[in-house]
Amino acid sequence: MADRTQQLISDLKSVDSITKKYAAEDLGELGDDRAISHLIDLFEDEEISVQEAAVEAIIKIGGTDAVRQVAPLLRSERASVRNMASDILAHIGEDAINELSILIHDDDHDVRKFAVDILGLIGSPEATEKIIEALNDKHINVVCGAVEALGNIGDKNALDALIELLDTAEDPWLQFMLVESIGKMHDSKSIKVLHEMLKQDDPLIIASVIRSLGEIKNPSSAKPLIDMLDSIAVSLKQVVVGALDKIESVEGQEVFESLDSAYVLDKLVPLLNNENPQTKKSIAKILKHVRHEKTIAALFSLLGDHHTEVIAEAKNSLLSFAPISHEQLERYLSKSNNTELKQLIGIINDMSDKDLSGILLAYVDHEDPEVRSKAVEALGKTKNTVGLEKIIELTSDVNREVQIAALRALVNKQDPGAIQTLIEFLTSTSLELSRVAAESLKVMQLDDTAINNLIDLLDNQQEVTRIMAASILAENPPENYVSDILSALNSSTWEVRKLIIDMYGKMQCKEVIDDIIPCLNDEERYVRIATISALSRMKDNRTIPYLAQMLDDPDEHIRYETVISLKHFTGEEAGKALLQALEDSSEMIRLAAIDAVADIRYQPAIDLLKSMKDKEYDDVYFAIDEAIRKLEQ
């Protein structure tokens, strides 16, 4: 290791930049603090990428040695060196606090400011205490730095000191910084002083006060903020809406419900013409709480917006007004352009408490494929079979997205025709369509015809079809068809063999034990793993000797699966097998075996576990301790 460090330190002096950089990176990985001073020399390198590699390496090495050598660089004439030193100290964190505590009393105010900034980045309670001391500094830059740092940390222990300073602060920049930082503390204790400051003339400070009131999220701020909307510039109106949005986000306060709805609408709706999508999104969110006949119209108007986040928020708020009458919905649909149609159809089922299949059928033949998709999707959510034929027809639409929507729409239709259509798509040469059909079938209740069809597909000439069919059967094991599926254990596709064995495992079907034991020798690892798992789920002690044999398998994963599977058994035979696993060469398997003997309460393992303790360390050592404790309880 020492030679390697020396070689790398020597490489730091290479004329080749890449060699220097790689050496710095590797020294960082080694973590040897003898490299620190040599790495600091690279701060003078002409290549910035080399300097950056040196900085990252010192950060990785870390420790008080690094702090001691780097801290003096805060006095460097070169800004880049000072920045590198700051970066390192901030990343080193706690180990740097002692040194920085000295530097906040330095004669040089720039050094004091750096120290405060770095402590702010460290942000721990200890660092916070030191920064509060700096609020009394005689240099305004240091004080502003301390105020900003305290705001970023957000520790409420600093709030009283900041409010006290705000009372006496005269410098507008310091006032601004104080208000921003107080806001970040999110404490209602500062509400009174901030409301008072809304009367200020300076727009910069007012904006800051509004933002801070938003951060604090106190309901009492909503009314004064809405009141000021008439008398302020557009840019400030956006800030007010942002603050109201934050106040709205506090659950259970009913802030806007308690205000006069006509008054709130009157102030907010004109702002929907604003170009800023965030402002529109915030208003859409607030309107959810404004119960007024004109609110729904305002929200519908946002469904045609160009910004998806505005539309999403408007939809969300509209849903809170449900149910809306058939007539009203039809009226809005008839007035909608294609963009609005897509959005409205997307939520239409949730907007009404009545069945809307009739309305939706008018849109499944729409020229715009996105509207067709949304309509068929919505039709799929209705609880009846109205439009089922149309949905089945759309599974053959010219547009792939409409086809997918139609296949998904069939899920809720427990209808033999729907199931048959989905099964037919399993033979599609399109992997995407066959996957969607399979996902739909997995969550449906399948009748005998469907199960027989799926069993037939296990021999389909297309591999993907065979796998999809097996995955559906594995998801919903058909208990009356155990023997009909056995031949799939000889499938040429290993995924099919695995899925069918998983299926038998889920069914805990003991009658197939003799049929699946040969699969312990399958050529595919995952089939062998599935077999071990399935046999253990069947919990038949006859299988233990077969499983124990697998502990001699050269494949680590196979032995691992065997150990975790043996947890399903209790008794001497499983315990003895696990004792063998405790002496496995693989740490992973020993750990699993330690857990397993504890899980099955196999007390004869205690002696072996105790003798193992001397040879093991770290995770295995602690796992043994835990296991012995459990076994001795």
Add this chain to the structure above:
Amino acid sequence: MNISSEEYKELTELVHKRSGLFFEENKLYFLERRLENRMSVTNCETVKDYLRLIKYDIRGTELDAFVDSLTTNETYFYRELPQLMSFIQGTLPIIMEEKKKLGSRNLKIWSAACSRGCEPYTIAMLLKEHVPDIDSWHVQIIGTDISNTVLRDCRQAVYSERYLKDVPPLVRMKYFTKTEDNDWSLNKEIKNMVQFSHLNLVDRIKMRTMAGYDFIFCRNVLIYFDEPSSKQVVSMFHDSLNKGGFIFLGHSESVARLSAAFQIVRLNNSLVYQKS
């Protein structure tokens, strides 16, 4: 799924260490189905059993398979075309001019974390369409990804309609053929321009073998990495580029935030990063 917060933390740390991919606490929904699927394939009944399998398996095959299942992101042809056009019209002529001066007609382009191959194939099509003398150049386009599954798809180069939604009709007619299943198969002319290879962007040793590139595309990838991993990857991209070479990240990703070693250049109204 029954997974404790400790198990989730351990799982995401293993993934992070292996791949650089970073999953915050609220991303359980994303991992859950994929984890269930891998547990079903490996017949692990508990998360604890599966965690032990990926943590202690020396060859790391199961961890690789799990990472593979996490990285199949949606992509499509001609994605973020303005940026690609700034490559074709802005940076490519600069590099070609420099190469001509040096008597070289070699171009090396790397599409890192290329997913299903839409990006490297799009680059190949754009070169064919917009660079008249491209056939007189020796162009190497390399697509790499951590997922062997998507690399198989890349080599097969058959795509459904949604991948082609932004492909201009004439380009579609020229380079794609409709299959019996209404999918689209990329013609050999473009397929032969791109090679694919397996690469983990945080594998320091293998990354050091990637050298001599004129352009690197790594768009919308680093958003899945945490800052230290992103810094490491960008630093290694810097090593892989020729002097004067360009790197393209996604719009929400910033090279400047991760490294000062690149020069920002304004070309055709867009900002690009160049190795100085």
